[in-house]
Amino acid sequence: MEEKREQETMSTQEEEITYHAVEKDGEITAIWVMKGRKHLRTIDPKSEEGRRILQAYQPSP
Numbered sequence: 001m002e003e004k005r006e007q008e009t010m011s012t013q014e015e016e017i018t019y020h021a022v023e024k025d026g027e028i029t030a031i032w033v034m035k036g037r038k039h040l041r042t043i044d045p046k047s048e049e050g051r052r053i054l055q056a057y058q059p060s061p
Contacts, residue, residue: 019053021045028054 015036022030031043031050043050 019043019057021054 018034020032020034021028022032028045031045031053033040033043045054
């Protein structure tokens with residue numbers, strides 16, 4: 001039983017943090033910070049942090 005808990009804890013810790021742009025009518029309205037399937041927080045795309053994240057993920061011409 002204890003071994004199973006350790007495996008679950010390890011797999012949770014290994015899950016990557018990802019960013020998901022939420023769009024409405026072709027405009028990004030929010031950025032979701034996710035760890036696996038768990039929503040950690042929402043970032044305003046117009047904030048300084050939101051603009052930095054969006055710039056980092058914009059394709060270069």
